[in-house]
Amino acid sequence: MPNETDNNNSLPAIILVQPQLGENIGAAARVMLNFGFQDLRLCAPRDGWPNQHAIAMASGAGRLLDHAQVMTDLRSALVGIDFAMAATARERDLVRPILTPQDAVRDLFQRSNKGQRTAIVFGPERSGLTNADVASTNALIAIPVNPQFKSLNLAQSVAVICYEWMRTTTVGGKETVGISQPLAEIADKAKFVDLLVEELEQTGYFYPPEKAEGMRFNLRGLFMRMDLTPPELRTLHGVRRALARHSHDAHDSV
Amino acid sequence: MPNETDNNNSLPAIILVQPQLGENIGAAARVMLNFGFQDLRLCAPRDGWPNQHAIAMASGAGRLLDHAQVMTDLRSALVGIDFAMAATARERDLVRPILTPQDAVRDLFQRSNKGQRTAIVFGPERSGLTNADVASTNALIAIPVNPQFKSLNLAQSVAVICYEWMRTTTVGGKETVGISQPLAEIADKAKFVDLLVEELEQTGYFYPPEKAEGMRFNLRGLFMRMDLTPPELRTLHGVRRALARHSHDAHDSV
Numbered sequence: 001m002p003n004e005t006d007n008n009n010s011l012p013a014i015i016l017v018q019p020q021l022g023e024n025i026g027a028a029a030r031v032m033l034n035f036g037f038q039d040l041r042l043c044a045p046r047d048g049w050p051n052q053h054a055i056a057m058a059s060g061a062g063r064l065l066d067h068a069q070v071m072t073d074l075r076s077a078l079v080g081i082d083f084a085m086a087a088t089a090r091e092r093d094l095v096r097p098i099l100t101p102q103d104a105v106r107d108l109f110q111r112s113n114k115g116q117r118t119a120i121v122f123g124p125e126r127s128g129l130t131n132a133d134v135a136s137t138n139a140l141i142a143i144p145v146n147p148q149f150k151s152l153n154l155a156q157s158v159a160v161i162c163y164e165w166m167r168t169t170t171v172g173g174k175e176t177v178g179i180s181q182p183l184a185e186i187a188d189k190a191k192f193v194d195l196l197v198e199e200l201e202q203t204g205y206f207y208p209p210e211k212a213e214g215m216r217f218n219l220r221g222l223f224m225r226m227d228l229t230p231p232e233l234r235t236l237h238g239v240r241r242a243l244a245r246h247s248h249d250a251h252d253s254v
Numbered sequence: 255m256p257n258e259t260d261n262n263n264s265l266p267a268i269i270l271v272q273p274q275l276g277e278n279i280g281a282a283a284r285v286m287l288n289f290g291f292q293d294l295r296l297c298a299p300r301d302g303w304p305n306q307h308a309i310a311m312a313s314g315a316g317r318l319l320d321h322a323q324v325m326t327d328l329r330s331a332l333v334g335i336d337f338a339m340a341a342t343a344r345e346r347d348l349v350r351p352i353l354t355p356q357d358a359v360r361d362l363f364q365r366s367n368k369g370q371r372t373a374i375v376f377g378p379e380r381s382g383l384t385n386a387d388v389a390s391t392n393a394l395i396a397i398p399v400n401p402q403f404k405s406l407n408l409a410q411s412v413a414v415i416c417y418e419w420m421r422t423t424t425v426g427g428k429e430t431v432g433i434s435q436p437l438a439e440i441a442d443k444a445k446f447v448d449l450l451v452e453e454l455e456q457t458g459y460f461y462p463p464e465k466a467e468g469m470r471f472n473l474r475g476l477f478m479r480m481d482l483t484p485p486e487l488r489t490l491h492g493v494r495r496a497l498a499r500h501s502h503d504a505h506d507s508v
Contacts, residue, residue, distance in 0.1 A: 153281060156284075203499075239473065
């Protein structure tokens with residue numbers, strides 16, 4: 001069983017995007033601590049923060065709420081995170097691996113052991129995560145449910161994933177071989193895509209206008225999904241700059 | 255995945271002994287149905303029955319509450335049950351096997367398949383099951399928790415056990431899926447990299463000369479490793495062309 005001092009570094013952060021009910025935030029915090037999780041991040045909780053309903057439901061796990069980082073959006077919450085998975089009930093029209101909780105936890109556990117900082121992202125109660133938010137993550141977790149009644153409560157979803165972590169890590173995870181080098185941070189990948197999109201805007205690439213948003217979205221998703229090491233991300237920046245600078249120089253000389 | 259009509263016979267009954275909060279009863283009913291459970295039995299719920307808080311929390315699983323059997327004590331609730339396990343957080347001074355949720359579910363599943371009628375018993379929120387109640391069961395289930403914060407919410411305990419059932423019984427049925435769209439052929443990815451490298455040669459990107467080969471190698475490896483769908487590969491071609499054409503046009507006009 002992992003001890004508390006190890007946990008902050010090695011267990012995934014739990015990120016709740018736009019949670020609506022304080023009760024669910026509190027219940028999520030409580031069950032996180034039940035299974036040894038401590039890093040709670042909240043993106044734009046609907047009813048503001050702090051929240052008395054959350055405090056009441058956390059009963060004994062209040063310090064997770066005290067230390068929760070509150071951000072305006074998922075992108076800020078992912079700063080410092082190398083690899084993120086999104087728990088989602090809906091089918092997505094996105095190119096992403098979909099894992100069972102069991103396989104997801106095995107993967108996250110191995111990444112943690114290699115020093116990667118990981119996160120699991122949960123969407124708002126009613127609507128779930130937007131595709132844009134899902135696109136910032138590397139993979140999806142689908143909890144197996146009764147097809148006739150799929151809608152899991154938010155805190156119950158957190159419970160299932162955190163329990164699965166405890167179950168897997170106390171039994172001993174199975175080894176598969178992933179990328180062993182440290183990975184570039186999600187925020188740094190996002191910055192790359194921003195710059196690429198900016199360059200492409202200047203070339204008139206996003207055409208016709210009615211397709212531009214979808215094109216940008218697909219392009220972003222494609223790079224955000226990648227496991228990239230920092231040197232590889234630098235390579236991509238180099239490629240981007242080489243093509244763009246060349247083009248700008250040429251322009252300048254015109 | 256078991257279908258609804260099978261469930262009533264083959265899945266364990268969930269028995270809540272003296273549950274205090276209607277909210278927990280409702281949340282338990284909801285998560286039961288999420289994982290295909292339908293047989294809910296209540297022993298002496300503190301606030302009487304029916305309970306408006308339970309109904310509110312069940313959201314969509316109301317019929318489990320409608321059909322819940324309400325009894326005065328555990329003994330009555332166990333009528334018709336062949337084998338029962340008690341979920342308990344506390345150590346007991348009783349001679350009973352203590353199983354992990356995983357082993358408990360395997361055992362219950364085998365018994366169900368042999369036609370035994372099984373049940374899982376949960377105690378009241380604050381105090382847990384009495385020893386007398388535990389003594390009416392055949393074995394204990396201990397959910398692995400953080401030793402510094404053991405107290406699981408009642409509905410969360412139900413969630414963990416019901417999820418564990420779904421997980422165990424659907425193994426093989428639901429597997430992790432990788433990216434489900436067809437992928438671009440390796441040869442097509444290689445063609446993309448060839449063209450990209452060619453473009454980059456013209457920009458002087460591969461510099462200094464003694465590093466050029468390593469740079470080309472890393473760049474190739476980065477794209478070849480990616481799982482890319484054909485539309486995504488076309489996107490990358492578009493990006494490459496947009497940047498390069500822009501640059502060439504500029505050159506031509508010099």
